[in-house]
Amino acid sequence: MKLTVLGATGSIGVSTLDVVARHPDRFEVVALTGHRQVEVLAAQCRRFRPAYAVVGSAADAQRLAGMLRDGGLRTEVLHGPDALSQVASLPEVDAVMAAIVGAAGLPPTLAAARAGKRVLLANKEALVMAGAVFMAEVRRAGALLLPIDSEHNAVFQSMPHDYAGDMAHSGVRRILLTASGGPFRSVPLETLTGVTPEQAVAHPNWVMGRKISVDSATMMNKGLEVIEAHWLFNAPADRIEVVIHPQSVIHSLVDYEDGSVLAQLGNPDMRTPIANALAWPQRIESGVAPLDLFAVGQLNFERPDLARFPCLDLAYRALRAEGNAAAVLNAANEVAVAAFLERRLSYLGVAELIAATLDAVPQAAVPDLAAVLEADRQGRAAALDLLVRRFGASSAQGPA
C-alpha cells in the first residue's frame, strides 16, 4: 500500500511511521509532510525515502532540499497549502494519513477524499468544520473513510461490519464516547483560574500534541469528538453520550437495543487504531504491549460535570444549532487555545471566549467548502477581536 502521511512530524505522524516501519513488505511511503520541524522531516526522509516532502515555507523548502541533496536523496521538496493537497491526491497513492492539526488540515484531507483514497482521519477538526461537505465528497468519490481518533476507531470496531449509517436499522441505541477527564478532572474548581499551559498539556494517559492536549483538559476534545461521531456514524446528538473513564482503557462503546454493549479496549497507545486503519480489514502487529487487566485493576466511570467542563456543553449546542456553528466553534477554540498557550488568555477564558464568539457570529448555512471557509474566517476574526477588546489581550498573536 502506497502512503502519504500529512503531519508526519507530529505525534500521530511519528506513531504512524513507527507502525509503517514494522511492515516494510506492506507499506511504501510516497510523500511526507511537516510544517516547521525541518530536521525531523529530513530524518524521516532519510529513513523512508519518499518521492515528495512538503514543508510550510519556501525558505524551509530550500533548507530541506539542501539537507536531502547532501544525503544523496532524490526526494522532491515542495511547500505550501497547494502542495499538501497535491501529495494527498497523487494517482499512485492508495492511502492518506490525515494528521495535520487544526483547520489547516481540511483542504488536503478533502483533496484525499475527492481523489477517492483510503482516508485515515486523525484531523477531527476537518470533520467538525465541514462535516456535511466532507461526507458528501467521501460518498461521491467512493473514498474509504477510516477513523484514527481512538474513540471513533473503537466505535468503528464495535459497530456491525456492514454498518451503513442507519443506527435504528442496525439495532444501535447509543454511542458511548469515553473521556479521561484530563488533568483537571478532580482538582478543586476554584483552582482552575490559575492553571498554566504546562499543567494543561500534562495529560494523565496519552502523549499528544499541545493543541489536542489543551482540548482534553477543557474537554473541548470530547465536544469535537461528539461532532465527529455525529458525521462518521450518522448519529443524532441525543444518541451520543460522554462517559468519563479516567483509566483510558475502554476506548468507547456501542449500546445495542438488545442490551448488549460492545467495546474496544487496549493500552492507551495510538499505534493500535493506526495499525487497525492501515491494515483494515486485516490485523497487523503495532508494537503495542498486550493489555494487562491485572495491572489495570479497576475501571471507573463518572458523569461529566458541565460546570467544570463548559466546552463540552458548547460543542453539543453547536452540533444542535447546525449550519456554521461547528465551524465557528472550532475556529474560536483554535484562537483561544493558541492564546492560552501564549499566556494571553486564562484557562477559564478559553470557554468564555468560545461562547462569546458563538454569540457574535450570525447563524448561516454551509452548503459548500467556500461557506465553510467563510465561517472559519468569521469565527477567527470575531474571536481575535473579542480576545483584544473583551479579554484584554495585546493585539499581536503568534503562531498556534
Ligand SMILES: NC(=O)C1=CN([C@@H]2O[C@H](COP(=O)(O)OP(=O)(O)OC[C@H]3O[C@@H](n4cnc5c(N)ncnc54)[C@H](OP(=O)(O)O)[C@@H]3O)[C@@H](O)[C@H]2O)C=CC1
Ligand atoms: N496525538 C494524538 O494522540 C491524537 C491526535 N488526534 C488528532 O490528530 C491531529 C494531529 O494531532 P497531533 O499529532 O497530536 O498534533 P501535533 O501538534 O503533534 O502535530 C501536528 C502536525 O501538523 C503539522 N502542522 C501544523 N500546522 C500546520 C500547517 N499550518 N500546515 C501544515 N501542517 C501543519 C505539524 O508540523 P510541524 O510539527 O513540522 O510544524 C505536525 O506535523 C489533530 O487533529 C488531533 O486532534 C486525534 C487523536 C489522538
Ligand SMILES: CC(=O)[C@@H](O)[C@H](O)COP(=O)(O)O
Ligand atoms: C488518543 C485520543 O484519541 C485523544 O483524543 C484522547 O481521547 C484524549 O483524551 P481525552 O479523553 O482526555 O480527551
Ligand SMILES: [Mn+2]
Ligand atoms: Mn480521541
